[in-house]
Amino acid sequence: MYAQMVTSEGGKARDEMTPEERAFQDRIDRGERIEPKDWMPEGYRKTLIRQIGQHAHSEVVGQLPEGNWITRAPTLERKQILLAKVQDEAGHGLYLYSAAETLGVSRDELTGMLLAGKMKYSSIFNYPTLTWADIGAVGWLVDGAAIMNQVPLQRTSYGPYARAMVRICKEESFHQRQGYSIMMTMARGTPDQKAMAQDALNRFWYPSLMMFGPSDKDSVHSAQSMAWKIKINTNDELRQKFVDQTVPQARFLGLEIPDPGLAWNEEKGGHDFSQPDWSEFYEVLKGNGPCNAERMEARIEAWEDGAWVREGLMAHAEKRAAAHAAE
Amino acid sequence: MPALPETTIPADAVLFETLLRVGDSALILGHRVSEWCGHAPTLEEDIALANVALDLIGQATLWLGLAAEIEGAGRDADALAFRRDAGGFRNLLLAEQPNRDFAVTVMRQFLFDAWHAEMLAGLAVSTDPRVAEIAAKAQKEVAYHLERSETLVIGLGDGTPESHARMQAALTRLWPFTGEPFRGDATDAAAAEAGIAPDPAALEPGWSARVEAVLAEATLTLPDTARFRSGGRSGVHGEALGLLLAEMQFLQRAYPDARW
Ligand SMILES: [Fe+2]
Ligand SMILES: [Fe+2]
Numbered sequence A: 001m002y003a004q005m006v007t008s009e010g011g012k013a014r015d016e017m018t019p020e021e022r023a024f025q026d027r028i029d030r031g032e033r034i035e036p037k038d039w040m041p042e043g044y045r046k047t048l049i050r051q052i053g054q055h056a057h058s059e060v061v062g063q064l065p066e067g068n069w070i071t072r073a074p075t076l077e078r079k080q081i082l083l084a085k086v087q088d089e090a091g092h093g094l095y096l097y098s099a100a101e102t103l104g105v106s107r108d109e110l111t112g113m114l115l116a117g118k119m120k121y122s123s124i125f126n127y128p129t130l131t132w133a134d135i136g137a138v139g140w141l142v143d144g145a146a147i148m149n150q151v152p153l154q155r156t157s158y159g160p161y162a163r164a165m166v167r168i169c170k171e172e173s174f175h176q177r178q179g180y181s182i183m184m185t186m187a188r189g190t191p192d193q194k195a196m197a198q199d200a201l202n203r204f205w206y207p208s209l210m211m212f213g214p215s216d217k218d219s220v221h222s223a224q225s226m227a228w229k230i231k232i233n234t235n236d237e238l239r240q241k242f243v244d245q246t247v248p249q250a251r252f253l254g255l256e257i258p259d260p261g262l263a264w265n266e267e268k269g270g271h272d273f274s275q276p277d278w279s280e281f282y283e284v285l286k287g288n289g290p291c292n293a294e295r296m297e298a299r300i301e302a303w304e305d306g307a308w309v310r311e312g313l314m315a316h317a318e319k320r321a322a323a324h325a326a327e
Numbered sequence B: 001m002p003a004l005p006e007t008t009i010p011a012d013a014v015l016f017e018t019l020l021r022v023g024d025s026a027l028i029l030g031h032r033v034s035e036w037c038g039h040a041p042t043l044e045e046d047i048a049l050a051n052v053a054l055d056l057i058g059q060a061t062l063w064l065g066l067a068a069e070i071e072g073a074g075r076d077a078d079a080l081a082f083r084r085d086a087g088g089f090r091n092l093l094l095a096e097q098p099n100r101d102f103a104v105t106v107m108r109q110f111l112f113d114a115w116h117a118e119m120l121a122g123l124a125v126s127t128d129p130r131v132a133e134i135a136a137k138a139q140k141e142v143a144y145h146l147e148r149s150e151t152l153v154i155g156l157g158d159g160t161p162e163s164h165a166r167m168q169a170a171l172t173r174l175w176p177f178t179g180e181p182f183r184g185d186a187t188d189a190a191a192a193e194a195g196i197a198p199d200p201a202a203l204e205p206g207w208s209a210r211v212e213a214v215l216a217e218a219t220l221t222l223p224d225t226a227r228f229r230s231g232g233r234s235g236v237h238g239e240a241l242g243l244l245l246a247e248m249q250f251l252q253r254a255y256p257d258a259r260w
C-alpha cells in the first residue's frame, strides 16, 4: 500500500506486558482513540511514525508520475482536473506530515530520511507514465487501491491519523472517478486510444496488486500492527477486494485484465487471480525499479534548489520579528 | 514603407483579438506555473503554485471560449489553445518566459499580476457584459495572486544575500519585457474607443506605483535598462513559446481525430 512492509516493534504477549501496556491495549480493544498526549508504548509510536511517514512520502512522490502529464494534458478541462488532483496529493502529504508531527517527528526530519534513502514510499510511483492513458490508469487503479486501504484506516486507533484519513478519503473518490473517466473516453475512442488504454492496464495491473504488499498472513509485524489497530485488514484481504471490485470495471470498459489465470471462484465468492512477480517488487523496493533514480533525483533537486527560498523567507520573517520587537 | 491607409477594424474582430490577448496570456503563464508541479521549494508552494495555475487556466478557458463564440467559425476554447501555432498566439512575452529558478518564477508572477489586476479592473467595467462578467470573476482570483507574489518578492528580496541577489537578477532579466503591456496598437485603440477594454497606456501609472513601492520594500533596485521588448500582440514570440506549444499541443496534434 502507500505504507508497504512497515516493520512493527514491541510485539508482546499479554502476560509479558507492563500494567501500562496492558491498560493501553485494553483501550484499543474497547475501540478508544489514542490522542497525542496519551501515554503510548514506544513501539506503537515508532511504528506509526514509519507508517504515516511512508504514507506522506508516497503522496509527495506520487505527484511526479502524474505531474509528468500536466503540461501535455489534451484539453483545458483535463488539464485543470489533473492539476487539482495532483494538488490534492500535495495536500494529503501535508495532512500526514502534520499527523506524524504529533508523534514528535518534524516534517524536515522525515524529509531528510526520505532523501537519504532511509525511508520508503510506495513502490507504485517508481513506474513510468508513458502515455495519457497511464494517467487514467493511475487514477483508476492506483487511487482505487489507495482507497481500499485508506477507508478502513479512518477507524485506525491513532486519532490524528484517523482524522487525516477521513479528509483524504473524501478527495480520493474524485481521484478515482477522474481516472476512470479518462479510461472510459480512451477505451471508447479511436483504435489508437483504445490500444493505449489496454497497454496502460497491462503495465499497471501487477504493480497495482503489489501496492498491497506481499502476503502477510503469517507476519508477526502485521499481527502486532493489527492488535494496535494501525492496520485493519491483511494485505491479501485488501488485494482480493481490489481484484473483485476492478474486474467488472475493466469489463465495462471493454478492456482485458492481463491475467490468463483470472477466474470467478463460486466457492470463495471472489476471483482467483495470479500473483504479481514478487521478485520485481523487492527489486523496486531496493531502488532498482524503472523510475526510482528519477523520482529521488527530482525530490532531492526540489529540496536542494529550494533551500535558498526557505532560508530567504525565514531570514525575512526573523528581520520582521526583530523590527517588531524593537518598536 | 508608405503609410498604410487607415482602415476600420470590424467590431467582432476587435473583440476577438482582445479576448485572445488576455486569454493567451493567462493560458501561457498558467502553463509555465504548472511546470512546477511536484518540484517546488516547499509543499505549501506546490499547492499555491497549482492554485495559481488552475486559476489562470480556468480564466483562459473562459476568455478563449468567448473568443471562439465571437469568431463563430466552429472552433472552441480547446481548438484555440491546442491547434494554433505560435504565430497565432497573442500573449505578452513576459508570460512565456521560462521558469528558470524560483526567483524568475516569482518575479515574473509579480510583474504580471500587477498588470493583470489593473487590466481586469478595466475589463470589469467593459461595455460588453460577457467580458465584464469574466473579468469580475478573475479579479477576485488575481487579487490573491498579487497579494501572494508581493509577499514573496518582499520576503525573498529582503531575505538572505543569496535570495536578494537572485531576485535582483530575476528583475534585471525580466525588466525589458515590462513595457509591452502598456504599448497598444490599433486594435487596442479600437477596443478602448468602444469601451470593451481599457487603454493599455492608462494602466501604466497604477502598475508603476505598485511595482516601485513593492520593489523598494524588497530592497531591490529598479533596472535602468529599456523596457523595449515586444511582439506578443502581433504573434512574434521568443523561441521558448514554440517549445512550450510543442509540449502542450502534442496529443491534439499527434491524434487529430481523437476526442479526449
Ligand atoms: Fe492521496
Ligand atoms: Fe494518492
Ligand SMILES: [Fe+2]
Binding pocket: A089, A143, A146, A171, A172, A175
Ligand atoms: Fe489520490
